[in-house]
Amino acid sequence: METDMDSRKEQILQTVIHSYIFTGKPVGSHTVADSCGLRVSAATIRNEMATLEKLGLLTQPHTSAGRVPTDIAYRYYVDMLIGRTRPSPKDAEAIERLFEARTREIEGLLHEASLLLSTLTHTAALVFAPVTQADMVRHLDVVMLGEHRVMVIVITSRGQVGRMLADLGEPVSANTVERASRYLDESISGKALENIDSDSLVEGPGFGPAGRELVRIAVEAVRGYLSSIEERVFIGGTANIVKEMEHAGAEWVQTLLEAMDKQYFLLDLLKDLMCEKHLTVRIGEENRLRELQKCAFVGTSYPISPGLLGSLGVVGPTCMDYARTISMVEFMAENLGRRLLSPPD
């Protein structure tokens, strides 16, 4: 079997891919002959393309249209044919500008990162910042909202914040709330989840029944927060999915968008990333999630704090500009990491 790839086949494959990325239309032998730089005729190209088709790298939508790259071709392209590239100065600047302010609200930053990434790559972008599971309580506040209602705010040692509404069975006074807030802050601060003992706390300094209930509920809220992993994914540019993926069929786009609404769907995807250190590209059927099997996913992880990784990525058509997208995702991850990561002391 003399069916191996040689450099000419590679060049033809590359030309087909580039042309297809650019025009979105199947590529014919003449087009390739004109623009591949090889000084051979269209007939030769045809022969080579026939072999590439046998190898599973190209297909024809119908008998007499040009060729279209398969998922396997994109895989080959990504692995072998594109070197490491950096974003263009203009793109790099756009990303860097996002990070130049000296003080920056975190949620806003992540949200804007997803928007920027999506507009630069014409894809839907996902940014995910996980929280560490078991953490210590740094500060606790109980804010009175009404006679029967308080808000419990907890700050963890890593700087995560939870705000919980809590309903009380019995009315409490502002005074009680204030005392409970101080008491709880003092007793809980510095403790980890497993060291917070509801029972002994309730036995605290002379609260009435209402006060005791308040303490109990507040502790319950804190426990609930610390044990539930409140994980948000920031999504930007879902509109791009509609624009770029129309050719894949309306009802399919539909399903993908629905899936994007469900956060747990994305969490699986993004958590996978955090296992691998390197940038990951999943093309078509390589994706485990059925909804993604008609598109490509490019993602990577970035450091948040020592021992904690976040992840980000984009979802776009399989015929995306991989070189550009990869460089952009990588660059965004680097910058985000640099901005968030606390360097080791």
Added chain:
Amino acid sequence: METDMDSRKEQILQTVIHSYIFTGKPVGSHTVADSCGLRVSAATIRNEMATLEKLGLLTQPHTSAGRVPTDIAYRYYVDMLIGRTRPSPKDAEAIERLFEARTREIEGLLHEASLLLSTLTHTAALVFAPVTQADMVRHLDVVMLGEHRVMVIVITSRGQVGRMLADLGEPVSANTVERASRYLDESISGKALENIDSDSLVEGPGFGPAGRELVRIAVEAVRGYLSSIEERVFIGGTANIVKEMEHAGAEWVQTLLEAMDKQYFLLDLLKDLMCEKHLTVRIGEENRLRELQKCAFVGTSYPISPGLLGSLGVVGPTCMDYARTISMVEFMAENLGRRLLSPPD
């Protein structure tokens, strides 16, 4: 001009609207004659429909198709023809279940509210919880992330929380951060934005140059947070826009989705609501925002705390089931309000 509406015209109009909402197809005179309950023939219906067309309430997509309601017809329908309705027990229960937990993380609650509302109404749902502008600082924390980086966390008296990253020019020690955190908490807590004086704070108790810079930056971060209105809109069910609005043309759906990504676009919309006390329905061109002029918006406000309103609403096709949607939006607003509002003491 004897062109006024009479009760028969109303009934015909209503039948056309109901049928169009149900089937999505233009409605012919026979269909109306069969299902409107009037004991008249199709020819009579035709005459009446011709008048309704002259009145601007119906149109024909082409010469010989059935009739389709105009925006004006929907307006008339909403104003005159539907009474106040409540959601079905099943829908009501679904909404109530969202609120039954005794302690609940707020962001998660709002997010899920938008998801639920969108699935129940088959529209895109928006939930907006504003923050009061000038508020007092209740608690302040500075968390060390690295030698050159801290996180400033501020809790306002209303229970809003901001987390800001801040970069420092000079390295600081854990000790300094800890001292500064306590110092700032004690000096700033209870103060409103305009009473926070950076200069005098920096003159605090014997910090070195690094400590002073830290204080200065932290205050800057707090000021930044308190003056910027960190406003988030929770969006659910954008996929429904694609599903329900296909007939309006792909590139238009495209523009709407892009607009939904931009939060400021939605903020205008949602803030408008908070001026009016009642539920608002804007149909087609009644919307000021061009992107919405091919769909309908149903929204209302809900109380968050005394003197503070949030708002929520849905965006769907003009041929939506207004009765159902309105009842759902209203019911969700009531429940959300009841859950969030602190009743006056």
Added chain:
DNA sequence: GATTAGCACTCTCAATGGCAGAGTGCTAAT
């Protein structure tokens, strides 16, 4: 032996025309 020109073949796409169906407006009768 690799490459190429030439040609027949296949398939898509856009335009065309015909036909059934749905719905209308109008007129004349009730």
Added chain:
DNA sequence: ATTAGCACTCTGCCATTGAGAGTGCTAATC
């Protein structure tokens, strides 16, 4: 005022056609 009936109009669907694009194969060429 209402209705039955009829001619008319327009869409949607189907089949047909012809141009165009691209292929695979064969035979000639370097």
